[in-house]
Amino acid sequence: MRKILEVARHEFIVSLKRPSFIIATLALPLLGIVGLIVSAYFGGQAGEFLEQQFVGTPKAVGYVDQVGLFTPPLPEYADLFIPYPNEEAGREALFAEEIEALLLIPGDYLDTGRVIGYSKGRGLPTAISVSEERIRPFLVDHLLAGQVDEGLRARVRAPMNLLPVSLAPQGEGSEDIASFVANIAIPYAFSILLVMAIFTSSGFLLQGVSEEKESRVIEILLSSLTPIELLAGKILGLGALGLAQILFWLGCGWALIGIAVTGLALFGAITLDVATIVLALVYFLLGYLLFATLMASAGSLGTSAREGQQIAGIFSGLTAIPFMVSSFIWTNPNSLLVQILSYVPLTSPVMMLQRLGMTEVPLYQIALSLILLILGIGGALWAGAKVFRMGLLMYGKRPSVAEIWRALRQA
Amino acid sequence: MIAVETSNLTKRFDGLVAVDHLDMEVQQGEIFGLLGPNGAGKTTTIRLLLDIIKPDEGVIRLLGHSPGPEAQERVGYLPEERGLYRNLKLMDCLTYLAVLKGMDRKLVRKRAEMLLERLGLGGEGGSKVKALSRGMQQKAQLVATLVHDPEVVILDEPFQGLDPISTEQVKELIRDLRERGKTVVLSTHMMNQVERMCDRILLIDEGRRVLYGPLEEIKARYAEHAVLVRCSGALEGLIGARRIEQRERERLIILEDDALPQDILRQLVEREIAVERFEVATPPLEEIFIQVVEEKDA
Numbered sequence: 001m002r003k004i005l006e007v008a009r010h011e012f013i014v015s016l017k018r019p020s021f022i023i024a025t026l027a028l029p030l031l032g033i034v035g036l037i038v039s040a041y042f043g044g045q046a047g048e049f050l051e052q053q054f055v056g057t058p059k060a061v062g063y064v065d066q067v068g069l070f071t072p073p074l075p076e077y078a079d080l081f082i083p084y085p086n087e088e089a090g091r092e093a094l095f096a097e098e099i100e101a102l103l104l105i106p107g108d109y110l111d112t113g114r115v116i117g118y119s120k121g122r123g124l125p126t127a128i129s130v131s132e133e134r135i136r137p138f139l140v141d142h143l144l145a146g147q148v149d150e151g152l153r154a155r156v157r158a159p160m161n162l163l164p165v166s167l168a169p170q171g172e173g174s175e176d177i178a179s180f181v182a183n184i185a186i187p188y189a190f191s192i193l194l195v196m197a198i199f200t201s202s203g204f205l206l207q208g209v210s211e212e213k214e215s216r217v218i219e220i221l222l223s224s225l226t227p228i229e230l231l232a233g234k235i236l237g238l239g240a241l242g243l244a245q246i247l248f249w250l251g252c253g254w255a256l257i258g259i260a261v262t263g264l265a266l267f268g269a270i271t272l273d274v275a276t277i278v279l280a281l282v283y284f285l286l287g288y289l290l291f292a293t294l295m296a297s298a299g300s301l302g303t304s305a306r307e308g309q310q311i312a313g314i315f316s317g318l319t320a321i322p323f324m325v326s327s328f329i330w331t332n333p334n335s336l337l338v339q340i341l342s343y344v345p346l347t348s349p350v351m352m353l354q355r356l357g358m359t360e361v362p363l364y365q366i367a368l369s370l371i372l373l374i375l376g377i378g379g380a381l382w383a384g385a386k387v388f389r390m391g392l393l394m395y396g397k398r399p400s401v402a403e404i405w406r407a408l409r410q411a
Numbered sequence: 412m413i414a415v416e417t418s419n420l421t422k423r424f425d426g427l428v429a430v431d432h433l434d435m436e437v438q439q440g441e442i443f444g445l446l447g448p449n450g451a452g453k454t455t456t457i458r459l460l461l462d463i464i465k466p467d468e469g470v471i472r473l474l475g476h477s478p479g480p481e482a483q484e485r486v487g488y489l490p491e492e493r494g495l496y497r498n499l500k501l502m503d504c505l506t507y508l509a510v511l512k513g514m515d516r517k518l519v520r521k522r523a524e525m526l527l528e529r530l531g532l533g534g535e536g537g538s539k540v541k542a543l544s545r546g547m548q549q550k551a552q553l554v555a556t557l558v559h560d561p562e563v564v565i566l567d568e569p570f571q572g573l574d575p576i577s578t579e580q581v582k583e584l585i586r587d588l589r590e591r592g593k594t595v596v597l598s599t600h601m602m603n604q605v606e607r608m609c610d611r612i613l614l615i616d617e618g619r620r621v622l623y624g625p626l627e628e629i630k631a632r633y634a635e636h637a638v639l640v641r642c643s644g645a646l647e648g649l650i651g652a653r654r655i656e657q658r659e660r661e662r663l664i665i666l667e668d669d670a671l672p673q674d675i676l677r678q679l680v681e682r683e684i685a686v687e688r689f690e691v692a693t694p695p696l697e698e699i700f701i702q703v704v705e706e707k708d709a
Contacts, residue, residue, distance in 0.1 A: 003480075003511055010507050014499070216494030220555065223461040223488040224511040225480075 003225045007233025012241050015204045024200055025245050029252035036256055061135070062090045062099035067109040070142045077138055094120055103135065115139075189253075190280040191353035193246050194287050195319045201242030201288065202295035202316075205234055209299035210308035213391075227389040235292045242288055276356050279366065286370070287349025290377045291315060297384035300391030301404075315346070322350040333359040342369050345376025413472070414439040414563050414594040415460060420469035422455055422618075429455040431618035432469070437596060437611075439562075442589050444609035444626070445598040446696070452618035453598045454491055457565055460596075461488055474562060484513040487561035491568045491598075493552050495540045501527075501551055502536035505558050512559040519558060526554040530580055546577055553581060557588075564588055565596045570604055582608060602696040614700055621703050630693040633702065637665045637692040638672045644684035649675060663692055 015021055062082050065071045071083045082099060084090035090102040102118040109115065115135070137157050144153045212218045221230055298312035321341065322329070328338050333355045341347045342355060348369045355361050387404055415437035422430040430452045437443040445453050458464045460471060462478035473482035496504045502523060509519045520536075527533055530550040535543060543551060549572055556564065566585070570578045585608065588595050597605050606612075606626060614622035622629055640646070641661045649655075651670025656663045664675055672691050679686055694702075 006507075006510055014496075211497075214494075215497060216490065216492040217496060219463070219490040219492055219494075220488065220508060221511065222463045223486070223490075224483055224508070226462075 003229050004233040004236060007225070007230060008237030008240065011204075011208065011234050011237030015201075015208075015238060015241050018204070021200065021204070021241075021245075024196075025248060028249055029256070032252060032256045036259060058134070059100035060098075061101050061103060062093050063103040063105060064090050065105050066107045067105055069109075070105060070139075073138075074141055074145060077141070081138055091118065094118060188354055188357055190284055191322070191350045193249065194284050194349055194353060195323075197242040197246060197284070197288055198291045198295075198319055199316060200245065201238040202292050202312075204241070205238045205292055206295045206299040206308055206312050208234060208238075209296050209388075213300065213308075228385050231293070231296055231385060231388050234296060235289065239285075239288055239292060243285075246284070279356055280353055282370070283349045283353050283373075286373050286377060290345060290349070290373065290380055291319070293377065293380040293384040297380075297387045297391070300388045318346045319350060321347050322354060326354065329354050329358065333361075339365065343372050345373045348373050412439040413437070414474060415443075415596065416470075416472040417456075417460070418470045420456070420459060420471060421467050422452075422459055422464065423467050428618050430459065430466075433615070433618070433620055435613050435620070435623065437563075437594060439594050440589060440592045441610040442585065442595045442597055442608055444602075444605050444612035445596055445615070446602050446605070446612055446700075447600065447615040447621075448700075449600050451600075451615045453600075453615065454567055455618075456615070457488070457567055457596070457598060460565065461486065484559070485562045487512075487556040487559065487564045489553055489556040489564075489566045489569055491571070493549065495548065495552060495555065497539070497541040499540060500536070501532075501538055501540055501543070504540055505536075505551075505555055508555045509558045512561070514559040522560065523554060523558050526557055527551075529584065530554060531577075545572065546574060549573055550577060550581070553584070557584075561593070563594045563596065565598070567598045568600070569597065570599070570601065578604075602700065606696040612696070614696075614703075616700075616704055621700065621707070626696075629699065630696075633699045634691065634693045635663075635665065636668065636670075637663050638675055639663055639688070639690050639692040640675075640679070640686065641688035642679065642684050642686045644679075644682060646684075649678050651675060661688065 058080070060080050060082050062084050063070065064084050064087050070081075072078075073081050073083060082093070084093060084102070087102075087104060090099075090104070093099050094102045097120070100119075104116040104118070106112075106114060106116070117135075140157050141153060144156060148156075212221065225233075294315045295312045298315060299308040301308065301311050325337065325341065328335055329351075332338070338351065338355065341351045342361075342365060352361070352366070352369055390403065413436050415435070417433055417435050420430055420433040421428065433452075433456060445456065447453050455464070459466050460473060460478065462483060471478050474485055476482040495501075496507075499507075502520065505523045506516060506519045509523070510516050524533070524536060527535060530553065532543075532547060532550055532554070535547065535551070540548060540551065553566075553569065556566070564585075569581055569585070573581060585595055585597070589610075597609060599605055602614075609626050611625050612622065612629065613620060639658065639661045640663075646652070646655055646662060646664065649664065651667050651674045653665045653667050656665070666672070666675070676686075676689055679689070
């Protein structure tokens with residue numbers, strides 16, 4: 001155990017000093033601070049400013065009113081909707097780029113609802129440059145002006161402002177939108193952090209093993225401790241580093257949210273589901289353990305750091321699967337595919353972390369997924385240790401599949 | 412007392428026998444030569460001794476223990492495939508490797524500095540390993556081998572890549588280890604470089620023991636009945652000389668069966684020939700090895 005802790009200490013300190021680790025650790029909170037400053041000092045204006053940069057200032061829309069219900073335009077639309085007496089005049093204005101689009105509202109509009117939209121260019125006829133959201137209020141307001149009171153007119157223009165509420169079996173869930181978002185966002189954030197930790201900590205692990213093999217230090221190490229002690233020490237040290245990095249990020253995140261809530265009143269008070277947070281931590285730790293073992297074994301197989309990374313790419317690619325099917329999780333977090341991926345040890349940590357915030361995952365599914373994950377870790381450690389031992393002393397030659405198989409079969 | 416002992420030691424890789432039923436004993440406090448050509452099985456034998464790989468058959472005893480953690484901490488190993496952590500400071504690297512060998516972290520610096528000084532690397536402890544020259548890294552590796560003051564030191568091709576001055580420094584250090592009662596196992600394919608240093612040797616070929624025992628006994632066993640002479644005068648007509656061969660600057664006088672070296676020396680004195688060198692001829696280890704392997708194959 002003493003040697004394992006010594007290796008862990010060494011790996012922790014050496015990786016902590018790596019410039020790539022320092023940059024990666026500080027970059028995320030700095031981005032958060034920049035975001036907070038932008039929100040605090042520019043407020044809603046920032047959004048408008050950004051929108052203007054990407055979308056630009058909208059031009060007026062021309063229209064030809066053949067039904068007689070839309071002229072003259074209401075004062076609030078006078079700048080953005082310009083009436084033309086006939087289609088020819090409207091087309092001329094369109095080609096002269098005085099207007100962005102031309103709407104022809106025919107005489108049978110009330111019966112059919114048909115409106116013809118003209119845009120300049122050769123795009124598909126459906127690709128009208130003015131969105132329906134911009135046209136609808138214009139039509140609604142003119143149709144109802146003087147017919148109903150102002151409040152009803154506004155409600156018809158925007159009939160729904162949906163507030164989703166989840167009901168847990170014990171009773172009503174939180175109606176607080178900030179807590180609702182936080183309880184989705186935090187497990188989701190954990191899943192992203194898990195992937196980041198796999199790519200940083202396991203990446204260092206892989207790099208360290210490959211370098212030790214490439215520089216031949218490995219032979220001296222193996223004359224001092226067993227491959228299992230070396231593997232365990234590395235996983236422990238870099239796991240602690242990954243955890244420290246995440247705790248640092250969470251601490252920064254907590255502080256930033258605190259500032260946003262108390263100082264800037266950007267959110268309401270947030271209440272978090274403790275069980276979800278604890279489970280998120282458990283999945284994070286187990287997920288790291290599994291991937292770290294696989295990455296270290298892969299690193300031992302390569303003849304160089306680059307080759308080790310290529311082999312490990314197989315495993316790191318697997319972490320992306322839950323994100324590739326995230327549309328399934330968002331639409332139906334209990335679908336069969338999502339459930340299956342919640343049981344497969346290579347995808348379950350990320351998948352479960354995403355599901356936990358979005359739905360009430362049945363307890364038996366959590367238990368089964370954890371059992372399978374722990375069994376998967378056991379299997380990975382068993383096989384990883386054998387492959388690690390064999391791979392470490394193979395210089396200049398990558399072991400064949402047959403050799404790996406033989407190593408696995410050896411007692 | 413026996414420091415290292417193997418009995419019937421065997422290791423196979425994919426059907427190839429790398430070490431073949433090897434028996435040997437290394438006495439405490441001696442310099443033991445583990446010799447043989449490239450690919451003879453020397454490095455595999457060492458890896459077996461250090462528990463880096465497991466034997467297929469046979470028994471190993473290292474300082475009275477089976478290979479494992481207890482024995483490992485009392486052994487220093489300089490591998491043939493060398494390397495240190497290139498991005499670490501030398502002292503940090505030495506400390507990490509010494510602590511893994513069970514040494515107290517606080518004691519490492521003083522001993523490491525003493526060894527670095529001894530090998531001409533004084534003041535380099537704070538340098539990054541990658542900033543050191545190749546030769547300096549080689550010597551730094553030797554410091555890493557010795558820093559925890561091991562009882563048994565296993566050196567695999569220790570002179571490889573060293574210049575003559577560094578080679579001499581390392582040889583002196585090895586002799587010093589013997590004087591301090593340490594056991595040194597010296598493995599190399601360059602037999603002529605170490606034959607004068609070793610007390611006993613094991614010469615292996617294709618994993619099998621070819622020659623084993625005290626170096627002097629082996630040399631005597633394979634000694635030609637001859638003397639090696641360096642002198643300026645003519646040597647024709649010496650009584651007891653069967654034939655004379657030129658060997659670089661010396662001449663090798665092969666003796667008749669009943670002749671003695673002192674008979675030849677007496678005649679040289681009588682002829683008033685200025686003798687620079689006169690010694691009973693012993694063949695170099697390399698020649699003995701070739702002779703033994705040829706006899707075995709014949």
